Amino acid sequence: MSNIEKWIERAESIVGSGNVLTAFEDIEFFSHDEYAMEEFACMPAAAVRPGSEEETAAIVRLCAEMKIPLTARGGGTGLSAGCVPAARGVVLSLNRLNGVVDADPDNHTITVQAGMALHDLYQHVKEMNLFFPPHPGDEGAFIGGAVAANAGGARAVKYGTVKRYVIGLQVVLADGRIANLGGKFIKSSSGYNLLDLMIGSEGTLGIITGVTISLLPPPGVSKTLVVPFADVAEAISVVPKILKADIMPCAVEFLEHSVIRCAERLLDRSWPARDGAASLMLILDGRNEDEVLGQAEDLAAIVEAGGALDMLLAEDDSRQADILELRSMLYEALRPGTVELFDICVPRSEIAGHIGFIHELEVRYGISLPTYGHAADGNVHTHSLRCRLDDGIIGGDLPGWQEMHEQVRQDLFADAVARGGVISGEHGIGLAKRDYLKAMSPAANLDLMIAVKKALDPDNILNPGKVVLV
Amino acid sequence: MSNIEKWIERAESIVGSGNVLTAFEDIEFFSHDEYAMEEFACMPAAAVRPGSEEETAAIVRLCAEMKIPLTARGGGTGLSAGCVPAARGVVLSLNRLNGVVDADPDNHTITVQAGMALHDLYQHVKEMNLFFPPHPGDEGAFIGGAVAANAGGARAVKYGTVKRYVIGLQVVLADGRIANLGGKFIKSSSGYNLLDLMIGSEGTLGIITGVTISLLPPPGVSKTLVVPFADVAEAISVVPKILKADIMPCAVEFLEHSVIRCAERLLDRSWPARDGAASLMLILDGRNEDEVLGQAEDLAAIVEAGGALDMLLAEDDSRQADILELRSMLYEALRPGTVELFDICVPRSEIAGHIGFIHELEVRYGISLPTYGHAADGNVHTHSLRCRLDDGIIGGDLPGWQEMHEQVRQDLFADAVARGGVISGEHGIGLAKRDYLKAMSPAANLDLMIAVKKALDPDNILNPGKVVLV
Known part of the structure; x- marks a missing residue:
């Protein structure tokens, strides 16, 4: 009996045989996440679905004992090959x-248990009539x-981000x-x-x-506004002025109109702004109508002085929902042609420069690099x-798109770092960006990360090869 | 030449002889922080004052090489013997x-450099016309x-707390x-x-x-309000209702009137509420007068329904400053008789129960345990x-106050933990609470902390003995 066969037998005794999967059609799904490049896909030897925290712990003990690498998997919606075995x-x-587990x-x-979908x-x-503010794109996560x-x-x-709201974790x-970390104290x-x-450590x-x-x-009350500008640099230059004026929008997204066409076609709906080449989409929220309209008034003065061509306030909830859906469908619309969705984060003052650099790359390589984000x-x-x-x-x-993609990644990441930014603002490093993080x-910094990994997982059992290679 | 004499000689060659202190009168200050109990005080062999980050790094290298324990010290305003050598x-x-270093x-x-006083x-x-919200009591920190x-x-x-605002650290x-951790990205x-x-790791x-x-x-705009209640339990029971109503005050402090007398005497000023036995002191802030008064109106309805005896809005800035000063002088006023100031943090719903327990202890031991805090x-x-x-x-x-203090600590900490809380919400563990944290x-959890400490400081050079004993 091979090592893995022994593992399967013992795992079945922990979770029941129906919860240890080995057939190709049952486990193929676990070989990849939403990261499109095949190069990081890897079939697991088996997949196990524990029914409790104690079963989870028993599986980890088994893996530790038998030195079998173990990758935890949630909704599989990741974009960095972080949950690939x-x-x-x-x-x-x-x-x-x-x-x-407990609603208080x-x-x-x-x-809640970790396997709850968003x-x-x-x-x-x-x-509970309460509010969990973070909203990553995919609610299947x-x-x-x-x-x-x-x-x-x-x-x-x-x-x-998520970390501001997580006050307790149960971790195997x-x-x-x-181990129970944190609790209900704030x-x-x-x-x-x-x-x-633990938060952001990718299993x-x-x-x-x-x-x-x-x-x-x-x-x-929450209101959605769309503010078109002649170009994206002008749109972005207004953002610091908004923040400086103590208008703290819930969201400030920038979009280039050329990019939104895809989503318009897919949904057969139109973006409300026709003039200009770029928009800011803002969500203002507050305790009541007066508060939000007060913010909107101050905002109007700032964007007008900053060159806005218009300021469109979504009149009703359904128009508001249309706009948010168009924005949120950008990723889905572009997905069929997408190799990788980047999530670089730079200091706020560097966004315009970074976008300018992206446009330079488009010209240099004769490609499209549709870009939008959290301005x-x-x-x-x-x-x-x-x-x-x-x-x-x-x-x-495009012919040679693989090499082109590799070049674009390197260029973008180098520009991010040169501007004092990071290569991932919210998706994680996983396998896809590990070598870039190292480089x-x-x-x-690298030695610190490796020291922490070795201290907490000396046998390199937990999701080995992700984030840092030890 | 002893080991420490050699260290002093080499340290002088790094920072200059004027910046290595060894005379008793120069270094006695460094033997303690504001924690009152003498038991943890310890004279350093020397104190060194580097003039740059590079000199700091050179001193740490020297200590690492010579295996001399090194304790970093800031303003010395700590309350847990955390910077005692x-x-x-x-x-x-x-x-x-x-x-x-850079204002942007x-x-x-x-x-800023780490040695800047608050x-x-x-x-x-x-x-810069900007705002750093956290405000620990002592601006000399x-x-x-x-x-x-x-x-x-x-x-x-x-x-x-502080950690929400710290986006970059330089750490030796x-x-x-x-190492530079984080940066200007958010x-x-x-x-x-x-x-x-690193944040909260106490050096x-x-x-x-x-x-x-x-x-x-x-x-x-910011407004200070004082709301008196018949007793402290009633005052505290109103707090969840305030938060639930999306009134997010900047501060919600509870004070018992019996406790504030000390500060009234010291400052020769009077707390505005004379009725009742306890007050909530709230600070509301917002973009403008209308926003804050809107919050105050909603607040008035809630506290009235919750049994408030009155709601006093500080009319002008000087009255507002008086109230804040009285609150902030509580610690100073009680300091001459204080052995230890605790900073237990429990889940919000457990505050009233914890305070009830404190009053039980007062009766049980025939002592005063003046209590106030962040409700x-x-x-x-x-x-x-x-x-x-x-x-x-x-x-x-009081006769036997030392044993009494020891007993009170144990009782309070056990109650905090039994309520799902922690023994320190904002002061830190230091030396004073280390053995309790362990117990x-x-x-x-303890093994994780020790593993992290050993991974990052294998020779136990940095502030040894604080937080966890390795």
Whole structure:
């Protein structure tokens, strides 16, 4: 009996035979996430679906004992090959751990198992009449994965990313012990901040099985505005002025009109601004209509002085929903031609320069690099395409797109780092960006990361090969 | 020549002989912080004051080479014996590293050296017409120390603690290398979150030499309100209702009137509320008068329904300043009789229960345990006194106060943990709470902390003995 056959037998005794998958058609799904390049795909030797935290811990102990690499998997919506198994490794799917552990309206907290999909989490939170602000693009993501990647989303301007809301984690450590980090308290100076160390560690330091989230009351009123400008640089130059004026929008997205054509075709809907080449899309929220309209008035004066061609306030909820859907469908619309969706984050003052550089690359290589993103965060989404994009229509594959993609990545990442930014603002490093993180990190930073990984996972069992190679 | 004599000679060659202190009168100050108990005080073998980051790194390298324990020291305002040197160890004072490195209005950031006192930092930020929300009690604290303890303060309700604003750190590692963590970008999913690991690590994982802070625009208007209640339990029961109504005050403090007498005497000023036994003090802020008055109106309805005896809005800035000063002088007023100021943090719903327990202890032991704190954060400040307190007058020492203090600590910490809280919400563990942290932490958590400490400081050079004993 091979090592893996022995592992399967013992895993079955922990979770039941129906929850250890080995047939190709059952496990192919686990060989990749949404990252499009095939180069990082890897079939697992098996996939296991524990039904409880204790079963999860028992599986980790088994892997530790037998030195079998283990990759935790949530919704599989990642964009950096972060949940792809290691060679001869197994996948641990959290999809059966999807319940509410504790809903606590007095403390404004909810504790859920890590395998709960975001759309279910939003629903539970809504039933509590509370609000979990972060909204990464794909609601099929599991909360455990969103925490493991420190996911962001458009609302981070005012509300911050996932890590601001996670106040407690249950984590299975590399030796199979269960640790509870944080809790329902909201301030702590009691020992090392292991909670925030786990957040964003992509399953390499521990397997998140439970998440306690601090919630807010929902904003009473929220309004969506679209503000067109002659060009994207002008649009972006207005953003610091908005923030300086103490208007703290929930979201400030920039979009070039040439990019939005794709989503317009897909949804058969039109972006409200026809003039100009770029728009800012802003969401203002507040306690009541007066507060939000007061912000909108101040905003109008600022954008007008900054060269806005117009300021369109979505009159009703359905028009507001249309605009948000168009924005959120940009990724889906471009996806068929997309090799990689970048999520570079630069200091706010460097966004315009970084976008200018992207346009230079388009000219230099004769390609399209559709770009949009979170203007107030400096977080820029650029699609690397395998094909040409003409007026929103995705064409056939460009010859040599693989090499082109590799070159574009290197150029973009180098520009990000040169501007004092990072190569990932919200998607994570995974396997796809690991070698770039290494190349672009000073030795001291890299050594620190490796030291932490070795300290917490000395046998390199947990999602080996992701983030840093040890 | 002894080992320490050799160290002094070599340290002098790095920083100049005037910056290595060895005379008793020069170094006695470094033997303690503001923690009152003598038991943890320890004279350093020497104190060194580097004039640059490079000199700091050279001193750390020297200590690493010679295996001399090194404790970094900021303003010395800590309350947990966190910057007290180890036996035969040396102190590294950051007080010469007190400059602005970079003020960047476009990115709303300021980068300063770690030895800048908070009052200077607030001044520089004010000159930028920006706002650094955290306000720990003592403005003599250095920013590096505030980061090392993840300091909090009253404004954390709306704005969070220091860690929310720290986006970059320069840290000298245990081997003397300088690492730059984070930067001017505000989102990152690029590798392990070493930045937040350093925050709150009390100089045991690295020595912070520089801090980059993300700033906000200042609130246009802020108003202070005092709301008296019949008793403290009633006052606290109103707090969740305020938060639930999407009134997000900057601060929500609770105070018992019996406690405030001390500060009234000291300042010869009076607390505005005479009725009832306890008050909530709230600070509301917002973009303009209308926004804040709108919040105040909603607040009035809630507190009235919750049994408030009155709601007093400070009419002008000077009355507002009076109230804030009275609140902030509570610590100073009680200090002469204080053995230890606790900063327990419990889930918000447990505050009333925890305060009830404190009152039980007062009866059980026949002592006074003046208590006030951050009601919306669950962060409770209790003074353990060596003496009786009668109507605000500090009396003579109680017989057996040392044993009493030890008993009170154990009781309070056990109650905090039983309620799902932590023993320190904002002051840190230091030496004073280390053994309690150990006793109250599950083995897995303690092992994780020790593993991290050993990974980042294998020779146990950096502030040994604090937070965890390795």
